[in-house]
Amino acid sequence: MSSQPALSNEDLAGSWQELGVRPGDVLMVHGSLSAFGPVHLGAQGIISSLRTAVGRSGTLVMPAFTPRIADPSPQTSGLCAQTQHGRDAVPDFDATGPSQMGAISEALRKSADTVRSTHPQVSVIAQGPAAAEIVAKQTLGYAVGRQSPFAAVRRLNGRILLLGVGHNRNTFLHHAESLCPLHRRKLRRFPMRVQGERVWIEAPDVADDLDTLFPRVGLEFEELGTTTVGQIGRAHCRLLDADSFVDFAVGRLEHYLRLLPVGAPPPSPAR
Numbered sequence: 001m002s003s004q005p006a007l008s009n010e011d012l013a014g015s016w017q018e019l020g021v022r023p024g025d026v027l028m029v030h031g032s033l034s035a036f037g038p039v040h041l042g043a044q045g046i047i048s049s050l051r052t053a054v055g056r057s058g059t060l061v062m063p064a065f066t067p068r069i070a071d072p073s074p075q076t077s078g079l080c081a082q083t084q085h086g087r088d089a090v091p092d093f094d095a096t097g098p099s100q101m102g103a104i105s106e107a108l109r110k111s112a113d114t115v116r117s118t119h120p121q122v123s124v125i126a127q128g129p130a131a132a133e134i135v136a137k138q139t140l141g142y143a144v145g146r147q148s149p150f151a152a153v154r155r156l157n158g159r160i161l162l163l164g165v166g167h168n169r170n171t172f173l174h175h176a177e178s179l180c181p182l183h184r185r186k187l188r189r190f191p192m193r194v195q196g197e198r199v200w201i202e203a204p205d206v207a208d209d210l211d212t213l214f215p216r217v218g219l220e221f222e223e224l225g226t227t228t229v230g231q232i233g234r235a236h237c238r239l240l241d242a243d244s245f246v247d248f249a250v251g252r253l254e255h256y257l258r259l260l261p262v263g264a265p266p267p268s269p270a271r
Contacts (some may be wrong), residue, residue, distance in 0.1 A: 004018055006038035012049030015232040020239050023055035026130055026158035028150070028242065029062050030171065035105040035164020036233035043107035046163070051127075059128025061153055062108050063171055064099035069120045071189040071200065093120035094197070098258050104163070117149055120190040120201075124149035130156055141203040143188070145178035154242045164235030168211050169220025172242060176249035177206045182257050184209075193205055217252045221245055 007015075033047065039045045050060055072086040086264065091097075095116045099105040103127070108114055114127040117135040122143040126134045134152040143148050150172060160172055167173060177183045184207035192201050221227065221240070228239040 004037045006040040007036060007045070008040050008188060009045055009049045009052065012039070012232065013052040015230065015237075016050060016053035016271045017234070019230045019237060020228045021050070021052075021053040024057040024058045025054045026128075026134075026153055026156045027054060027061065027154050028172070029060060029104070029161045029163065030157055030165050030169045031062075031102065031161075031163030032165050032235070035235040037227040037235075039233065044111075046104050047107045047111060054128070057129060059126055059130040059134065059156075059158075060108060061124060061126040061134055061149065061158070062099075062105045063101045063129075064105055064109055064116060064123045064125040065101050065120055066093065066097065066123065069093050069190050074187075074189055087191075087200070092191060092193060093118070093231070095121070095123070097124075099125065107145055119143045120192060121188055122205075128205050129224035133185065140188075140201060142178050142205055143203070144174045144206065150175040154246055156265065158242045160240050160242050160245060161237075162238040162240075163232075164237065167214050168209070170214065170218060172246055173209065173214040173217060173249055173253075174206050176246045177209075177253050177257075179246070179250050182254065183207075184257070184260075187202070213253060214254050217249050217256070218251055220250050224248070 023191050027050065029050065033039065033043050033046065041048065049159040054060065069090060072090065095118060099109045108127060109116070109125050111127060114125050115131045117124045117138045119140065124135055126149070134149045137147045137152070138149060139145070140149045160170060162170060173270045186205055188203045188205050190201055191198050207227045226240065226244065230237050
């Protein structure tokens with residue numbers, strides 16, 4: 001059985017265009033390199049081909065989250081030696097440090113002219129004319145909410161590109177839930193430098209979905225017929241409009257959240 005030939009830049013750029021990516025697009029990309037099969041130049045080949053598809057007037061955006069920058073003992077309030085040692089070992093956020101969101105995100109982070117927001121756990125990277133505007137505002141609390149790069153992408157009529165991943169990886173669903181008056185909550189806890197002193201910050205945010213509501217809402221949106229889908233290499237890819245998706249997701253999430261059991265225990269603090 002012959003192996004699949006590696007996808008070239010030309011193959012990929014043509015596939016993005018067939019999927020509907022256009023010059024000037026603002027694209028929020030979530031992706032898995034391994035889903036594609038062989039790709040020439042690997043993750044950098046994905047980035048180069050996306051840049052070809054959106055052109056000089058387009059902007060690529062990706063999550064560059066760093067969940068390792070978190071309290072290793074979130075439910076422990078004391079300062080015993082073991083707990084303190086674990087917390088001391090957690091690094092400070094470094095905007096030049098690696099993304100923990102996979103090879104494609106890391107390839108964009110390492111590319112020239114990429115900029116990054118400064119949230120210690122939920123930073124976002126962007127490259128292109130709208131990049132600085134997209135990463136400029138991100139609150140510590142509700143880091144994917146109304147004052148975030150996700151809101152900026154939506155405001156710029158951006159689109160969402162899912163590459164070999166499902167809606168359980170679509171952070172715009174967290175953004176949508178943050179806009180619902182009734183939403184699931186968690187506490188993020190991370191170290192920061194404040195006037196030269198390292199302190200631990202607690203900030204509220206939307207809780208993790210754990211594949212409960214998000215895949216369902218994403219599938220319901222796709223059933224409307226406005227999502228473009230295509231097979232690129234071995235990867236199932238989806239392209240959808242961010243603004244219409246968020247509008248739809250807020251309504252569906254409000255419906256499902258009202259059905260959750262009253263008095264359900266709150267989620268554990270985020271690590």
